[in-house]
Amino acid sequence: MAETQATQTRQEQLQLLNNALDSGHLIPVRNLLEELRSADIAHLLESTPPRVRNVIWQLLDKEREGDVLQHLNDEIRQSFIEQMQPQELANALADLDTDDVVDILGDLSQNISNQVLRLLDEQNRAQIEHALSYPEDSAGGLMNIDTIMIRPRVSVEVVLRYLRIRGNMPPNTDHLYVVDSRDVLIGSVPISSILTCDPDTPITQIVDKETFTIPVEMPETEVAQIFERHDLVSAPVLDENGRLLGRITIDDVVDVIREEADHSLMSMAGLDELEDTFGKVAATAKKRAIWLGINLLTVILAALVIGLFEKTIAQVTLLAVLLPIVPSMGGIAGTQTLTLVIRGMSLGHIGEGNKGYLLKKELAVSIINGVLWALVIAALVYGYSYYKDSGINHLHLAITIGGAMLFNLVTGVVSGAVLPLFLKKINIDPAIAGGVVLTTVTDVAGFFALLGLATLFFG
């Protein structure tokens, strides 16, 4: 019962590790590792800098390597696998579930993956090669083949006897699958029925034919939505002829949900969802540099727009002071809509049937807020110009910034609503590209509106 304790003192474990490693005493570390479950070791590895990480990995019992690997995030796992010999890796993978092995092999180069495959025993290899033939992000890539199949014409008693002979059940088995002689799924029987029904009950009487089924080519995000919406623990995966190929379990679906949610969050900041929080400096700097470079291009574009109006600014330097306000507000308003739409798309809420309503609603919201904040900023700027005795027409300046504000808030919100739908249509991930494109639009439009109006009045 000490498990929750272990979780609560994660930071103490890290402290202990740091101290032990600093003093060169490795025995307490080895003892700690022996006490911990594999998933906890994986979490510990994810929470430590690369130097410490390697020491922990070295101290780890060889037999536990596979189990720890399957719990690690892809990027860190990759770094350990690169240090392993194919034989060592094959040994580590031997006891894992098919779907976990597939997950790991899928990240390796074709060459190394083949070397490892050759070292696995024959039955394992055939199963894994088959599973590797499905796309990694499809139901086929998520599924396990460890289903328990039963025939319709038996009784609960017979099933119980069969299970006792079998001696164990795959993890997260909450249903047995009833199939015909060609493995076509007839339905499923909850194992709670096997436990609670009279042993003489025929299976045909308790089989649920309305069970949720997953086609093998279904994208994993759709699988996750079905599990989430219908509170499933497992679901059978079928080929196009309705034959049972395997099953998907909730533990793997939870990983999909987590990764998908992380993807939206991290992508909007230009990060990979698997980014290693404690990764190496050089690798991290390189990845970040790319995103900063893209951003530099977009902001240079915005600066060039200002450059077009340098003469106007030379006449009215107060405009320089007002420059950041309009693009910033447009960017914020647009990002709100963009985030809402990206979330709505990932939850499957938005499509052809309702995007018209959504656009109208967001447009109405942006006009209300546009008018409100245009009036507020116009009043403030009028007052500031008056107070500073700027020597220009206060009212014209107020109209300039108010008009630009209204225009840019509407532009930002409409872009935020339309962009992700458009990007998705041309197969670009809105979570990655949406924010950059949006802020470019609101920067350029904001500077154009403000300085364009100013040129009309003061140019």
Place this chain on the structure above:
Amino acid sequence: MAETQATQTRQEQLQLLNNALDSGHLIPVRNLLEELRSADIAHLLESTPPRVRNVIWQLLDKEREGDVLQHLNDEIRQSFIEQMQPQELANALADLDTDDVVDILGDLSQNISNQVLRLLDEQNRAQIEHALSYPEDSAGGLMNIDTIMIRPRVSVEVVLRYLRIRGNMPPNTDHLYVVDSRDVLIGSVPISSILTCDPDTPITQIVDKETFTIPVEMPETEVAQIFERHDLVSAPVLDENGRLLGRITIDDVVDVIREEADHSLMSMAGLDELEDTFGKVAATAKKRAIWLGINLLTVILAALVIGLFEKTIAQVTLLAVLLPIVPSMGGIAGTQTLTLVIRGMSLGHIGEGNKGYLLKKELAVSIINGVLWALVIAALVYGYSYYKDSGINHLHLAITIGGAMLFNLVTGVVSGAVLPLFLKKINIDPAIAGGVVLTTVTDVAGFFALLGLATLFFG
């Protein structure tokens, strides 16, 4: 087997609904609703504008209201509950699990919640009042009381007989809990063992005493981490004396994971994670206005910084063109670090033991990128100034913007790393406040650095 079909044609259902409602023919809608499962109806309601939503709700069979309510997101649920009489609501809630009833009642005013409670039958009421006494976001608020408890000194045979008399099992039961006479948990027995073991096996022989247990006061985010890390389907909840109070199941944990992930994503854009994608215009506009108002204050602060240097800009108007570049790059770099740290904190990766390393790593990354982009922008600005024949010292201008860039990238990244840890310490949610504070810092610091350096050279 038509379930996955139903999911795939969600957009067709919406189209059908729209057409039926436009033409005033409600019979096809009613037929559609009868075919759909409650979770699908909830999803349909979440995907439609308020007007359509109300029509669907009216057409819904009264007996299904409770079941649909439990699948709806809080904000939309609230809007329906407000239209219901206490008696109607009590009827709708009567058949739901305790934790779902608690979830719904927790969102109501004390007054209405008490009215509904009084209308529930006595046993239900006592259980729910007890569950309501735990904080909503703790293990106590997540748990269900429908556990199956068994005694240690029986055999598998006895358990099987008991289960057959019981006749059913609570959903997602994967373990039976072994308790002593004072309900103190001894351990758990996987139901797969009950199925696969010889009926004569004593329970003491198959009880797992190392089972994961959840203290009733544990925050729900920690519960989610334990489930996620250890692939649990259910776990027992204990009071401080080790007595079994109930259990938490994966379906509720999945909701916690989804809400938590949504919270980070939506909060960073100043949205509530429950924001209704198809909400009413007035309510939406009001919520968004608050966030825009906060942003206006911060950007006015940045504008006032520029105002301090108006004289310098009047001398060198080219500075106005360069204004957006430095703050934008600092904001982007800072947001990357901020997002990474917020994600790391929510996964439990970051704490006292490793935040020092994290800060050093991010600092190193920011210096590398700072030097790189400082050189790039300095070269570009030198070229632009030369090409435009700006009449000022090109090298001084290049040094000004390069220096400001290096300074602001480092400032942004260090703020991105330190801010969330600091905000959390003073009990402010970093996901909500982090982004606003960060961009204020990078805007103010960026303008100060650029215009301050410029004043030194050209003032």
